[in-house]
Amino acid sequence: MMLVERVLSGDIRAAARLMRLADDRDPAARAQLAALFPHTGRAHIVGVTGNPGAGKSTLVDMLVKVFRSKGKTVGVVAIDPSSPFSGGAILGDRIRMQRHAEDPGVFIRSLATRGHLGGLSRSTSDVVTVLDAMGFDMVLIETVGVGQDEVDIVRNAHTSVVVLVPGLGDEIQVMKAGLLEIADIFCVNKADRPGAERVLAELETIQRIVTPDADHAEIPILKTVAARNEGIAELADAVLTHGDAIRTSGAWERRESTRLADVIHSVLRERMTAEFEARMAELERTSDLSRRLLARDTSPYEVAADLLAALLPSAPPQGD
Numbered sequence: 561m562m563l564v565e566r567v568l569s570g571d572i573r574a575a576a577r578l579m580r581l582a583d584d585r586d587p588a589a590r591a592q593l594a595a596l597f598p599h600t601g602r603a604h605i606v607g608v609t610g611n612p613g614a615g616k617s618t619l620v621d622m623l624v625k626v627f628r629s630k631g632k633t634v635g636v637v638a639i640d641p642s643s644p645f646s647g648g649a650i651l652g653d654r655i656r657m658q659r660h661a662e663d664p665g666v667f668i669r670s671l672a673t674r675g676h677l678g679g680l681s682r683s684t685s686d687v688v689t690v691l692d693a694m695g696f697d698m699v700l701i702e703t704v705g706v707g708q709d710e711v712d713i714v715r716n717a718h719t720s721v722v723v724l725v726p727g728l729g730d731e732i733q734v735m736k737a738g739l740l741e742i743a744d745i746f747c748v749n750k751a752d753r754p755g756a757e758r759v760l761a762e763l764e765t766i767q768r769i770v771t772p773d774a775d776h777a778e779i780p781i782l783k784t785v786a787a788r789n790e791g792i793a794e795l796a797d798a799v800l801t802h803g804d805a806i807r808t809s810g811a812w813e814r815r816e817s818t819r820l821a822d823v824i825h826s827v828l829r830e831r832m833t834a835e836f837e838a839r840m841a842e843l844e845r846t847s848d849l850s851r852r853l854l855a856r857d858t859s860p861y862e863v864a865a866d867l868l869a870a871l872l873p874s875a876p877p878q879g880d
């Protein structure tokens with residue numbers, strides 16, 4: 561059987577293999593992802609973001625349990641800022657993941673943060689495509705709320721949960737990270753800690769300032785103690801309620817269009833960059849590019865225009 565068919569039949573090993581190929585930017589993966597795409601569009605994509613240590617992994621683990629108890633299958637994409645190498649999650653995450661290892665209704669994929677521009681959101685959307693095509697009802701994406709890639713990932717979710725904790729400078733956390741605009745649900749975790757009430761009060765003030773629109777009718781503010789499984793059922797309900805609301809209001813399609821346009825951008829950006837770099841290396845080899853630049857025989861502007869013209873024959877000369 562072809563890899564795509566195996567993925568569609570729910571073969572976990574095939575899915576993991578395709579995710580690895582995609583992560584390695586193997587050209588074969590592109591055709592496979594394209595073949596999977598018609599089978600996607602059903603999963604409810606949920607972003608969970610917040611500072612490191614806010615309790616995101618704990619929350620996601622508890623949410624998985626609640627969604628499973630409601631009969632929903634769950635895919636998880638855990639983006640791990642602590643490991644620049646391999647897909648290595650930190651020890652605590654590994655233990656949490658093992659809890660679901662026996663359950664075929666749960667698939668957890670951990671992604672390491674990568675250096676290259678847009679690489680992380682690209683890898684994430686590839687994994688989401690695979691999970692969605694496999695038929696997972698919910699796809700939870702855990703990511704820290706810093707960095708453009710991470711913010712883009714959460715912005716592109718159908719439902720974005722912003723996790724805050726007491727004692728970190730409170731409302732500043734939201735404002736500074738630019739997470740206010742993207743939050744669909746605020747979750748104040750570690751509500752067992754002093755200062756939780758203050759964070760709640762500040763969020764309520766913010767909630768009153770934000771103008772309600774179709775996408776943000778009223779941002780729910782929830783209190784959780786993830787480590788003690790408190791408030792998780794309410795959080796899961798808020799996520800599902802938000803999903804229903806945006807399906808009805810048309811916001812679901814709007815978000816989906818934005819997300820898919822972003823996938824096009826990141827695929828293009830990556831392929832174009834790779835193409836330009838290959839051609840520049842070629843120029844260096846065949847025509848001593850650096851020497852000609854240093855001697856002012858040519859300029860970076862002319863080289864860029866020539867490279868662009870070679871790749872995009874219809875681009876206007878010097879038209880930048």
Ligand SMILES: Nc1nc2c(ncn2[C@@H]2O[C@H](COP(=O)(O)OP(=O)(O)O)[C@@H](O)[C@H]2O)c(=O)[nH]1
Nearest residue numbers: 612613614615616617618749750784785786787
């Ligand atoms: N006191 C308290 N600790 C929590 C709570 N939720 C998670 N933790 C702990 O906070 C630490 C970081 O949690 P983790 O889920 O790894 O945070 P992440 O970095 O956001 O994924 C762990 O030791 C958790 O057990 C909570 O509600 N209250």
Ligand SMILES: [Mg+2]
Nearest residue numbers: 616617653702
């Ligand atoms: Mg974590």
